[in-house]
Amino acid sequence: MVKSISMSELKTLLEEGGIHLLDVRERTEYTNGHIPQAENVPLSELADTYHQLDASKTYHIVCQMGGRSAQACAFLEGLGYRTVNIQGGTDAWPGLLEQ
Template sequence: MNEIKEITTAELQKKLEAGEKLELIDVRENEEVAEGMIPNAKHIRMGDIPDNLEAIDKEKEVIFICRSGGRSGNVCAYLQDQGYKVRNMVGGMLEWEGQTEAKK
């Protein structure tokens, strides 16, 4: 089993503040993202990932986000097996100290 690449919340925050264009997908449930998401992240619930593979760019590395890093880790393992370039945000939104925006 290939190890999944990780990124810390602090590393991600630095990249975003530096203006890097990153693919971010938040896999939490609707009521969780209602409390705030990282700006520009897409929201695809973990259970909806298999039906939304076409929404995930296979050419780019995609960073997955959840509350603590567990669910997003599972999503990363699933997608990595299918040839996607993935990275898991460890610590999840519990450790995120950067900006958030309410999900519309």
């Protein structure tokens, strides 16, 4: 089962620092606005790029509403990665999105 946390929990973790946040939305969605500190790794490219991720780290994964990030978490966990899905996605982010 995929672990998940709320957006308020993510906000606290980001303020504390030291987490790895992946945004799995497509590049145009990411460019139009993303959570600060998020790295764009589109779900459509993940099967080809996951090997670039460090398997010793835990990745917090976000999308627009939580569906694609749940898919990304399940895929990565099947390969031995540790992941946390962010409930509500960027739609639930309480602050301004970076451009």
